[in-house]
Amino acid sequence: MKNPFKFGTVVDNEYFTDRINECEYITRFLSGENHLILISPRRFGKSSLVAKAVKQTGRKSITINMQNVTSVQNFSSRLMSALLKLYPIERIKHVMSHFRFVPSITTNIVTGNIDVAFMPNVDPVVLLEDAMELLERVSSQDNRMIVVLDEFQDVLSIAKGFDKQLRSIMQLQKNVNYIFLGSQESMMEGIFEKKKSPFYHFGQLMRLDRIPYDDFFGYVSERLPADVSKEILTFTHCHPYYTQQLAYHVWDMLHYESVEEDLIELTIERMVNLHDLDFERLWTSLTRQERRIMQVMSEGKVKTLLKDQSVPTSTTFSALKKLVQKGYVIKTTEYEIEDPFFGRWIKKLN
Ligand SMILES: Nc1ncnc2c1ncn2[C@@H]1O[C@H](COP(=O)(O)OP(=O)(O)O)[C@@H](O)[C@H]1O
Ligand SMILES: [Mg+2]
Incomplete structure (x- = not known):
């Protein structure tokens, strides 16, 4: 018999549950011309939900995970090879003939992937403009392309000014719906909620909760x-x-x-032991304040944290904030340890 549970990758069909309202909302939203920003802690199901909703629209789509993008040039070639997968080259050749730099395109006959390469000394911004132009031109008002940019907070670390370049091109496009996904909440908020950021209020913000x-x-x-x-x-x-x-x-x-x-205790115990080495490494990377907080949280006593008179509240707060930034703690209705297995491992130290 096949194990009926699945974790780690994007899930669909029999492995996907709930999210009916969210899915409907996204599908409806995409029928308009606006862009969507979806934020939640990692592994809450953003990528799975969006993949499902996009599929339901029946429209063409491209997904680029910004975590894997190494440069502006690399983003441009990923975008182009995704487009070439959707459209036969004959259909888009005429647009590419306007390109300022002609890319070399090769098909990998084993994987079926299409590689797009540019000369190394070409201005990456020009490549970006050309690739984005191609995207806009193959799409139309009646058949808008959906472009999902996953782990979008990484845009900030790819190249200086990349966010600005992207935004200035995107704001002129009419035939594309963008969906920005992100797991680092404070960074995503910085990108879309800070007045000075190029992406300030660029789309509708949506948050994803746990499954009820x-x-x-x-x-x-x-x-x-x-x-x-x-x-x-x-x-x-x-x-x-x-x-x-x-x-x-x-x-x-x-x-x-x-x-x-x-059964449950035994399984948990096994899984905690299996991750012992990782947890140990994680633990030693934390500061003393961070460890203190994690320890209190592992006991389920979050509320006592801020009442502790022996440590200034500001110290506790800034350590908590750091832990959230690093993704070890998540804040939904209250603060809690992200990984319950790590929580159990810490509890055993007490
Ligand atoms: N709707 C869902 N129903 C059941 N399990 C889900 C659902 N969404 C996510 N999961 C579980 O969570 C894991 C991570 O989902 P993913 O979409 O990759 O999250 P994120 O993109 O937020 O990091 C999946 O591999 C699956 O095990
Ligand atoms: Mg994801």
């Missing part, structure tokens, strides 16, 4: 016993990724190792 308990319980309990499902969700607090990950391993334990007693 009842929906997730329905999903897990169709595949595992109800009491087990409940325990899993209590441990993971309905975090999409960690829930699927834990459920996956619990399912394996149940079906292949016939463990029944203390």
Whole structure:
């Protein structure tokens, strides 16, 4: 039998649950001319949700993960090779004939990928303008392209001024809907909410929450016993990724190792041990203040943090902020440790 849980990659179909309203909202939103900004902590399901909604529109789309982009030139060639996958070269040749620099295009017959390469000494901004022009020209008012830029906060570290260059081109385009995804909330807010940022108020901001308990319980309990499902969700607090990950391993334990007693505890224990080395490395990279906070949080006593008289509140706050920036702590309705397994590992230190 196949394990009915999946974690790590974009999920769809039988591995995808809930998000009905969000999906509808995005689909409807994309019928207009505006751009969407979707923010949540990492592994909450942004990429999966957007992929599903985009698919539902039936329109052509391109996804570029900014985490993998190494330079402006590289962005341009990724964009062009994505376009060449969607449109036969005969259809777009006439636009490319206006290019200031003619790229060399090769098809990898093994992978089917199309590589686009430019001469190394060409001005990257010109390449960007040409590639973006191609994007605008192959799309039309009636058939607007959807371009998903995933982990968009990385735009800031690719090249100086890249955000400004992108924005100045994008604002003139009429045939494209952009969707910007990001997991580093403070950086994303900086990009889209700060007045001085080129992308200030460039689109509609949307936040993605965890999957609601009842929906997730329905999903897990169709595949595992109800009491087990409940325990899993209590441990993971309905975090999409960690829930699927834990459920996956619990399912394996149940079906292949016939463990029944203390099933959840045993699985958690195993997973914590498996990550011992990573957690140790993470832990030693934290400052003493950060460790203190993580320790208190692992006990589930977040509220006592700011009452602690022995440390100035400002010190605690700035350490908390750092932890959120690094992604070890997430803030939804309250602060909590992002990875419940790391939380358990820390708790064992106490
Ligand atoms: N709607 C969903 N239903 C079930 N599991 C989901 C859902 N969305 C996300 N997940 C789980 O979370 C993991 C991470 O999802 P992903 O879309 O990559 O998140 P993000 O882009 O926010 O980092 C998936 O591999 C899957 O295990
Ligand atoms: Mg993602």
